[in-house]
Amino acid sequence: MSKPKEVRISEWYFGGLASAGAACITHPLDLLKVQMQTQKGKNISMFKLTGVVIKNQGILGLYNGISASLLRQLTYSTARFGIYEMAKQHFAPKDGSAIPFYMSAFLAGLGGFAGGFVGNPADLVNVRMQNDVKLPPEHRRNYKNALHGLWRVAASEGVFRLWAGATMTCSRAVLMTIGQLSFYDQIKAILLTTPYFEDNVVTHVSSSLLAGAIATTLTQPVDVLKTRAMNAKPGEVKSMLKLIKSTAKESPLAFFKGYIPAFARLAPHTILTFVFLEQLRINFGKVKKEQ
Numbered sequence: 001m002s003k004p005k006e007v008r009i010s011e012w013y014f015g016g017l018a019s020a021g022a023a024c025i026t027h028p029l030d031l032l033k034v035q036m037q038t039q040k041g042k043n044i045s046m047f048k049l050t051g052v053v054i055k056n057q058g059i060l061g062l063y064n065g066i067s068a069s070l071l072r073q074l075t076y077s078t079a080r081f082g083i084y085e086m087a088k089q090h091f092a093p094k095d096g097s098a099i100p101f102y103m104s105a106f107l108a109g110l111g112g113f114a115g116g117f118v119g120n121p122a123d124l125v126n127v128r129m130q131n132d133v134k135l136p137p138e139h140r141r142n143y144k145n146a147l148h149g150l151w152r153v154a155a156s157e158g159v160f161r162l163w164a165g166a167t168m169t170c171s172r173a174v175l176m177t178i179g180q181l182s183f184y185d186q187i188k189a190i191l192l193t194t195p196y197f198e199d200n201v202v203t204h205v206s207s208s209l210l211a212g213a214i215a216t217t218l219t220q221p222v223d224v225l226k227t228r229a230m231n232a233k234p235g236e237v238k239s240m241l242k243l244i245k246s247t248a249k250e251s252p253l254a255f256f257k258g259y260i261p262a263f264a265r266l267a268p269h270t271i272l273t274f275v276f277l278e279q280l281r282i283n284f285g286k287v288k289k290e291q
Contacts, residue, residue, distance in 0.1 A: 008285035015081020029265030065129030076119025116173030179215025212270035
């Protein structure tokens with residue numbers, strides 16, 4: 001009788017490590033997305049914007065705010081992946097089958113909300129550091145790194161300012177986590193029921209690419225509002241409703257500004273995150289105990 005195949009499951013912190021690794025590669029695309037979302041009036045393309053950043057700041061200008069981006073992933077993604085993964089393992093049926101999709105989506109949304117709240121301060125500093133490069137020198141905030149940015153915001157604008165845009169951040173995180181995590185698991189499970197896919201990198205890439213497309217579409221309007229709220233000067237955004245109205249006046253498509261760079265960044269980021277996550281699970285995950 002053959003020995004049953006060993007099944008490994010993720011540790012709670014694998015998601016944060018995988019997301020941080022992905023962020024190191026996709027950060028330039030995230031920077032361009034933020035700058036496109038904060039454009040007002042005449043818009044320039046992603047390619048022209050890339051040229052402007054490199055001309056003014058050099059290649060390293062594309063990595064402005066990388067420390068904040070990493071801090072964001074290590075707070076935001078560790079929380080959302082950790083809560084989702086641990087809850088999913090806790091509620092998994094004893095027969096080894098997957099939890100229902102509605103429960104998966106609920107747990108992902110819960111994890112996303114918590115992650116959005118925990119990660120908001122780093123996200124705020126991340127947006128500001130990425131947008132700094134296109135401001136006139138006299139208007140730049142010049143944060144040296146993520147921790148310096150957190151201290152500067154708390155000292156000059158108040159601690160609560162670190163949670164500016166938290167409503168949008170949490171809303172976006174709920175939709176993002178449902179789009180990425182629960183849809184990834186669902187798509188992967190469907191693919192594995194066919195004779196063409198196995199639990200390997202091809203399946204992980206295919207599932208995460210589709211999950212990334214779903215997540216981008218769900219989150220883009222909220223992402224635009226979040227970016228604008230975070231980048232605004234104190235008192236500039238009177239209420240979220242007024243921000244929605246002012247954005248809508250530009251055109252309905254204003255809610256999808258930066259969609260292409262958002263997808264171009266989120267697709268590889270989602271793919272890399274899940275490929276890294278699956279490799280961590282397969283190589284370093286804990287062995288699932290038999291019921």
